[in-house]
Structure formats: structure tokens, C-alpha cells
Amino acid sequence: MIVNAFTVDVEDYFQVTAFERQVPRHRWDEYPSRVAENTQRLLRLLERRRVSATFFVLGWVADRFAGLIREIAAAGHEIGCHSYWHRCLHDMTPEEFRTDLRLARDAIERATGSPVVAYRAPSFSITRKTLWAMEILAAEGFRYDSSIFPIYHDRYGSPASTLISLRISRSIGRGASPAGSWFPLRMYATRAAVSSGDSVFGLSCGIVSRIRPKSCASERCLQRF
Numbered sequence: 001m002i003v004n005a006f007t008v009d010v011e012d013y014f015q016v017t018a019f020e021r022q023v024p025r026h027r028w029d030e031y032p033s034r035v036a037e038n039t040q041r042l043l044r045l046l047e048r049r050r051v052s053a054t055f056f057v058l059g060w061v062a063d064r065f066a067g068l069i070r071e072i073a074a075a076g077h078e079i080g081c082h083s084y085w086h087r088c089l090h091d092m093t094p095e096e097f098r099t100d101l102r103l104a105r106d107a108i109e110r111a112t113g114s115p116v117v118a119y120r121a122p123s124f125s126i127t128r129k130t131l132w133a134m135e136i137l138a139a140e141g142f143r144y145d146s147s148i149f150p151i152y153h154d155r156y157g158s159p160a161s162t163l164i165s166l167r168i169s170r171s172i173g174r175g176a177s178p179a180g181s182w183f184p185l186r187m188y189a190t191r192a193a194v195s196s197g198d199s200v201f202g203l204s205c206g207i208v209s210r211i212r213p214k215s216c217a218s219e220r221c222l223q224r225f
């Protein structure tokens with residue numbers, strides 16, 4: 001089991017949400033890519049500092065730079081999924097989300113030959129309105145999520161949330177361990193991961209979310225946000 005505090009989204013500069021009106025997705029292939037070179041530079045830096053990370057990879061990138069994804073995995077880092085087309089969840093129906101998720105997961109697994117169980121939504125777009133995504137993630141075999149950002153932002157964020165672990169489970173309920181800063185959150189996540197048996201926790205910028213397949217209950221999560 002890997003618990004990393006340092007995470008990276010593997011995507012190109014023209015794929016960010018801020019550019020989606022200027023750079024339509026069908027034109028992505030026309031732009032010079034920088035993702036491989038920049039990611040390799042980051043890999044060298046992490047190696048020098050002996051830091052392990054989770055890299056949330058765009059499926060589109062995995063399809064075109066499979067060697068890069070293998071390089072990240074070979075360096076000992078964890079590979080997660082960051083969707084295929086970098087579409088925010090509030091712009092998609094649940095079925096569109098599922099289709100995009102499967103496309104991305106398959107592309108990443110083709111590249112690495114290993115299952116992907118970690119997910120981060122484009123622009124942290126799992127919010128109060130898009131919590132339905134948790135049930136789909138669980139049903140598709142994902143074991144943890146790193147998409148919830150406890151801040152005010154014009155496009156995302158769940159400001160009412162706190163630095164806690166969310167357990168998406170009817171049988172267990174939502175466990176919570178208040179933490180006042182980054183450090184205790186990291187400590188809690190590590191401790192929980194070590195002691196939790198078959199459960200996996202992911203560390204986001206502020207929230208740790210665990211997904212328990214078959215018992216996910218997004219309605220209950222709504223009470224938290």
C-alpha cells in the first residue's frame with residue numbers, strides 16, 4: 001500500500017480547464033506537447049530528493065505517451081487516473097462520466113499493465129453536486145479518491161468540509177478525525193492506512209476519501225458537505 005503526500009497531475013498545458021474554451025479537445029493533437037519533458041524533469045528532482053508521489057494521469061496522455069507512464073511507475077511512484085478528456089464532472093452526466101472513466105482507466109492500464117485504483121477528478125470537480133461520482137468510482141473498481149478540495153473557488157471546492165477522512169459506507173458510516181493542519185492529516189492518513197486492513201485511503205489537498213465498493217452511499221455524504 002502506498003500513501004503519498006506529494007501528488008502530480010500528468011497533463012499538458014493546453015488541457016487545463018482554464019484553456020478549454022480556447023483549445024477545443026479535438027485540436028489537442030495540433031499543439032506541441034511538453035508533458036513528457038516536464039514530467040521527466042520532475043522525476044529527476046523527486047529521485048534526487050528521494051520523494052515518492054502519486055501521479056494522476058490523463059488517459060489521453062497515457063494513450064500517446066505510454067513509455068512515460070511506464071517510466072513513472074518504474075521509478076516507484078503510484079499511478080492514478082485523472083480522467084480521459086479532462087472534463088469537469090459538473091459538465092457531464094453520470095453516464096458520460098462512466099464512459100470517460102473507463103476510457104481513461106483502460107488507457108492507463110494498457111500502459112502500465114497494472115490495475116488503477118486511485119482517482120482525481122479534473123479541477124477537483126467532485127463537489128456537493130457531483131457526489132454521485134463516488135458510487136460510479138466504487139462500481140468501476142476504484143478504491144480511493146483525491147478530488148475534494150475544502151476551499152472556496154469559482155469552479156470547485158467543498159468549503160464546508162474539513163480536513164477529515166470520509167468513509168463512504170453504509171455499514172461503517174463516515175468516520176472522521178479532525179485535523180488542524182497538513183501534518184496531522186498526513187499522520188492520520190498514514191496511521192489509518194496501516195491499520196485498516198483491506199481499506200485504502202488517499203490523500204488529497206485536504207481530504208482523505210475511502211471508497212468501499214458495494215456500500216457507497218452518496219446521500220449520506222451530502223450531509224457532510
Ligand SMILES: [Zn+2]
Nearest residue numbers: 009011122123
Ligand atoms: Zn488536471
